[in-house]
Amino acid sequence: MGINIAVPYNVTEEATTEEEAVRKIGYIGRAAAIFRIKNVYIYTFKGSEEPRRALFIKKNLEYLVTPPYLRKDIFGIDPDLRLAGLLQPLNLPVFGHRKGNVRVHEVRVGLVVRWDGYYSIVKIGEEAYVKVPKPYPVKSLVAVSIDSVIDGRFYRGHVVKNTSVYIGYTVSIVKLGELVRMGNLILTGKEGKSIVSVMNELRSLINKSGDTTVVFGSPRMGVDEILKGEGLGDVLERSLFVNFIPNQGLVTVRTEEAIVAVLSILNVIKQMTTLAL
Numbered sequence: 001m002g003i004n005i006a007v008p009y010n011v012t013e014e015a016t017t018e019e020e021a022v023r024k025i026g027y028i029g030r031a032a033a034i035f036r037i038k039n040v041y042i043y044t045f046k047g048s049e050e051p052r053r054a055l056f057i058k059k060n061l062e063y064l065v066t067p068p069y070l071r072k073d074i075f076g077i078d079p080d081l082r083l084a085g086l087l088q089p090l091n092l093p094v095f096g097h098r099k100g101n102v103r104v105h106e107v108r109v110g111l112v113v114r115w116d117g118y119y120s121i122v123k124i125g126e127e128a129y130v131k132v133p134k135p136y137p138v139k140s141l142v143a144v145s146i147d148s149v150i151d152g153r154f155y156r157g158h159v160v161k162n163t164s165v166y167i168g169y170t171v172s173i174v175k176l177g178e179l180v181r182m183g184n185l186i187l188t189g190k191e192g193k194s195i196v197s198v199m200n201e202l203r204s205l206i207n208k209s210g211d212t213t214v215v216f217g218s219p220r221m222g223v224d225e226i227l228k229g230e231g232l233g234d235v236l237e238r239s240l241f242v243n244f245i246p247n248q249g250l251v252t253v254r255t256e257e258a259i260v261a262v263l264s265i266l267n268v269i270k271q272m273t274t275l276a277l
Contacts, residue, residue, distance in 0.1 A: 002038035
């Protein structure tokens, strides 16, 4: 059971400069990490700039959630990331501590760099590598638990599939129709039902097996307008459409602000439900 978020490809459309757009992407990425979001979906619909805008957002969100010691290996020099220095950094536990300070039993995200015939060699720091049994695809990212020290640069470890340590979100570009077919959606917007009246429905949805995806609108179009414009207005009747900020003091709430507000509430609901079990 996990929570995903979905934002439209034009979520940065009100930004007047590329710098402002990158900062906005950074706020979204930090919010996703704070609340342990599993997947971030960038959904596309009618618009000539869909692929370009969506890819720009995807690259910057992925850069943000990538350990600093792997960024050059994965991204190289990319013009879409020329302003990535404006992204406020994440401090995920799987990024490790200061350079070279790898500790036994900690979990790190690493990059598979080669297979040596006995072990996969995984880069887990600027000058640190872990030997992992079994071959894994070169250039794939894996979560590795450190078992022991070999020397100053090499360690032994194993890949972990399930861990309580948050390893970050993944980012995907999907079409709106694909997103709708995933099911278990929570649509957000001031035209929805007040959260006060749908608390029980929210609890039930979050407790369902599988993931729940929270869908946000764009700066100039709400989720309901986007769906209706794509001929998917019936989704509003089949999904939970919630106003998480009733009696808001502003005419509009920015997407990055709405994400923090909505995920804060859902986190409390999820934690209360867990404690009740």
